[in-house]
Amino acid sequence: MQFHTLMVQGTTSDAGKSTVVAALCRLAQRDGIRVVPMKPQNMALNSAVTVDGGEIGRAQALQAQAAGLEPHTDMNPVLLKPSSDTGAQVVVHGKVRADMNARDYHQYKTIAMSAVLESYQRLRDQYALVMVEGAGSPAEVNLRERDIANMGFAEAVDCPVILVADIDRGGVFAHFVGTLACLSESEQQRIVGFVINRFRGDIRLLEPGLEWLEQKTGKPVLAVLPYLHGLQLDAEDAVLTQQEGKGRFRIVVPVIPRISNHTDFDVLRAHPDVDLHLVGPGQAIPPADLIVLPGSKNTMADLAFLREQGWEAALHKHLRYGGKVIGICGGFQMLGQQISDPFGVEGSAGQTLAGFGLLPVSTRLEQHKQLRRVQGHTLFGTQAAAEGYEIHMGVSERAPDCAAALMLDGVPDGAVSADQQVMGTYLHGLFDHPQACQAILAWAGLEAPQMLDLAALREASINRVADACQPLWDALRRLQD
Numbered sequence: 001m002q003f004h005t006l007m008v009q010g011t012t013s014d015a016g017k018s019t020v021v022a023a024l025c026r027l028a029q030r031d032g033i034r035v036v037p038m039k040p041q042n043m044a045l046n047s048a049v050t051v052d053g054g055e056i057g058r059a060q061a062l063q064a065q066a067a068g069l070e071p072h073t074d075m076n077p078v079l080l081k082p083s084s085d086t087g088a089q090v091v092v093h094g095k096v097r098a099d100m101n102a103r104d105y106h107q108y109k110t111i112a113m114s115a116v117l118e119s120y121q122r123l124r125d126q127y128a129l130v131m132v133e134g135a136g137s138p139a140e141v142n143l144r145e146r147d148i149a150n151m152g153f154a155e156a157v158d159c160p161v162i163l164v165a166d167i168d169r170g171g172v173f174a175h176f177v178g179t180l181a182c183l184s185e186s187e188q189q190r191i192v193g194f195v196i197n198r199f200r201g202d203i204r205l206l207e208p209g210l211e212w213l214e215q216k217t218g219k220p221v222l223a224v225l226p227y228l229h230g231l232q233l234d235a236e237d238a239v240l241t242q243q244e245g246k247g248r249f250r251i252v253v254p255v256i257p258r259i260s261n262h263t264d265f266d267v268l269r270a271h272p273d274v275d276l277h278l279v280g281p282g283q284a285i286p287p288a289d290l291i292v293l294p295g296s297k298n299t300m301a302d303l304a305f306l307r308e309q310g311w312e313a314a315l316h317k318h319l320r321y322g323g324k325v326i327g328i329c330g331g332f333q334m335l336g337q338q339i340s341d342p343f344g345v346e347g348s349a350g351q352t353l354a355g356f357g358l359l360p361v362s363t364r365l366e367q368h369k370q371l372r373r374v375q376g377h378t379l380f381g382t383q384a385a386a387e388g389y390e391i392h393m394g395v396s397e398r399a400p401d402c403a404a405a406l407m408l409d410g411v412p413d414g415a416v417s418a419d420q421q422v423m424g425t426y427l428h429g430l431f432d433h434p435q436a437c438q439a440i441l442a443w444a445g446l447e448a449p450q451m452l453d454l455a456a457l458r459e460a461s462i463n464r465v466a467d468a469c470q471p472l473w474d475a476l477r478r479l480q481d
Contacts, residue, residue: 005159009134009150011175015166016197018059019233021133023469025067026462028129036127037063040116041135041149043080045260045297049373049389054094055079058234058263066462074119078112083298096369109146116148120157139182151187160192162222168198173213180217192479193222195472200227223472228464232270232457234263247274249446252288255280257305258297264328267431267454273446285314290324290444293331295428300346300353303334312356324444325358325422329392332414332424336361336396343367345393358422359415360399369393376408380416384439388429
C-alpha cells in the first residue's frame with residue numbers, strides 16, 4: 001500500500017465513515033500492513049478508556065480493535081463531549097482541558113490543531129498506514145476557518161480523501177456534487193473517489209447514475225457498499241433508535257437529553273431473552289421487569305428532566321410491583337439521596353439536588369475526572385466475572401450498612417439496596433462480559449438467562465463489514481498501481 005495516510009470523509013453525519021474506516025483497518029491488517037485509525041476531532045458522548053489512561057470516542061476504540069490494537073489517545077486527540085446545546089467539555093490527548101461554548105472553542109481550534117498534528121506525527125512514525133476519519137461533512141462552509149476535522153487536516157498533512165454518502169437517505173448524487181461545489185479547488189483535487197454506502201436493490205438500476213456522476217465530476221465511484229443488517233458495532237454518537245424486541249424479559253431505558261455511553265445497552269439489544277424498550281420525552285412509560293437509568297454527561301439536569309417526565313413516580317410504582325432498577329454511572333448517582341456540586345462542574349457552584357432516594361448513597365461532583373479500565377466480579381448471588389471502564393466526575397459514598405454491587409480491582413463499587421431491588425454502579429460495560437450479563441439478568445428476575453458473548457458478535461460484525469468493503473480496498477490498491 002503506497003498511501004501512508006488516507007482520510008475518509010462523509011457528505012453528511014452518519015454516512016458510514018466510522019464503519020468504513022473500521023473495515024479498511026481490518027482489511028489492511030489482513031494484508032499484513034501496520035495500520036492505525038485516527039479521528040482528529042470527535043464530538044460524541046460515547047467514549048472509551050485507553051491503554052494510556054485517557055478517553056477517546058467509542059468508534060475509535062472499535063477501529064483499534066479492527067486494526068488489532070489497544071485504544072490510545074493519539075487515535076482521537078480532540079474529543080468534544082456536549083454538556084448543553086451550546087457548550088461542551090473539551091478533552092485533549094485524553095484529558096479534560098476545559099468546558100467551552102461553541103464560540104470559545106472555535107477560537108481554541110488553533111491550539112487544538114497543534115495537539116492533533118502532534119498525535120498524527122507520532123502515529124505516522126510508528127505505522128505504515130494512518131486511516132483517518134473525518135467528522136460531519138467538509139461542506140460545512142461556516143466551519144471552514146480553523147478546521148481541524150476534515151479538509152483542514154487533510155490539507156495540513158497532504159493526504160488523499162475518499163468521500164462517502166449514504167444512499168439510503170436519498171439524494172446521493174446531489175450530496176456528492178453539492179459537497180464538491182462547496183470545496184476549494186485544492187480540496188476538490190484531494191478527493192480521489194466516491195463510495196456509495198448502504199445500497200439495497202438491483203445494481204443495474206444504479207449504473208446510469210454512477211456513469212453520470214463520474215462524467216459530471218471526473219472522479220471514479222470506487223465502490224457501492226451493501227446495506228448490512230444486524231451489525232453489532234459501537235455507535236459513535238448519542239443516537240438511540242427503538243428496536244423491536246422478541247424476548248420474554250422487558251427492560252426499559254429512559255432516553256435522557258445528555259445520555260452517555262449508551263453502548264452499555266448494545267448487548268441487551270442483541271440478547272435473545274430481552275425485549276429492550278427505549279422511552280423518549282413525552283412517551284408513556286410501559287410496564288417492565290427491569291428499568292435501567294443510563295449514564296449522563298449532565299447528571300443534575302437529566303435528573304430534573306426525568307422528574308419532569310414522571311419517572312420518579314414510575315420508579316416507585318415499578319418497585320411496588322416487584323420490579324428491579326439499575327443505575328449506571330450518572331444513573332447510579334440519580335438513585336442516591338442527593339447530588340452536590342460544590343465546584344460548579346455541571347451548573348451553579350454549591351448547588352445540591354435531591355436524588356430519587358432509592359439507595360443510601362450521596363454523590364459529590366469533583367473537578368477531576370476519573371478514568372480507568374477495571375475488572376473484578378459481582379457481589380450478589382454467584383460471583384460472576386465483570387470488566388469494563390469508569391468515566392465519571394462524581395465520588396459516591398455508601399451508608400455504612402449498604403452493600404456494594406461489585407468488586408473492581410480490589411475496591412468495592414456501587415451499591416445494592418437492602419431489599420435487593422435496586423442496584424447502582426460506576427461500571428460502563430456492565431452487561432458486556434457474558435458471565436456478568438447472565439448474573440445481572442438472573443438477579444433482575446429472568447429465569448435461566450442465556451449467555452451472550454458481545455465481543456464475539458462485535459468481531460464477527462467487523463469481519464462482515466470488511467468482507468463487504470473488499471471491492472473498495474481493491475479499488476484503492478489499483479489507484480496506486
